Amino acid sequence: MKVTFKENEDNKGTDVFLQNVFLGTAKINVWNQKWNVLASFYLPYNFAHVEKKNFFSAYEAGKELVEVYKSLFLREEEKQEFGISLDEMLSYLSSGS
Secondary structure, X not given: XXXXXXXXXXXXXXXXXXXXXXXXXXXXXXXXXXXXXXXXXXXXXXHOHHHHOOEOOHHHHHHHHHHHHHHHHOOHXXXXXXXXXXXXXXXXXXXXX
16 A cells, blocks of 8 residues: 655645545644644544654654554455455355365
């Protein structure tokens, strides 16, 4: 999956994209020089800490945002690294072949 970072117009943040889908922005706090994320999608309560967390770089903040997005919205089959989906594997195993 392709992750893309694009600096926004005000030069105080970086937009984060996954497969050309906008996930949010990594913004720098000019006072402490740390980065925070602003997600463009709804974050459930148990993931709200991500927006409060400080990061040392836009890259680190963006990668965290991508991981949260993947865990919330991508199905298990899309996360797999090998070439067969879970449904195909289960049907193969149940057929007794």
